[in-house]
Amino acid sequence: MNEQLKFDIVDGVAIITLNRPDAYNSLSDAIIEGLGSAYQRCDEDDDIRVVVVTGAGTAFCAGADMSGVARHLTERGRATVSIPVP
DSSP, X not given: OBTTEEEEEETTEEEEEEOOGGGTTOBOHHHHHXXXXXXXXXXXXXXXXXXXXXXXXXOSOOOBOOHHHHHHXXXXXXXXXXXXXX
């Protein structure tokens, strides 16, 4: 898929791995796009019987990565947002 989302098939099991362990696998644009592609591939492949979604490192998923939104809002002068990024 891409560097932030890994996709493997083993014996009819699709394994989708969120791969941003440094950011606790928070959802980025690349992960969201990759998930859409991965789910579509799973839907189209009748040999895939099971889908496992997991996260690399110590966390499954910390939620949405809002750092890009905060920068966008600040650049437009609409809001000052302080969001810590791991």
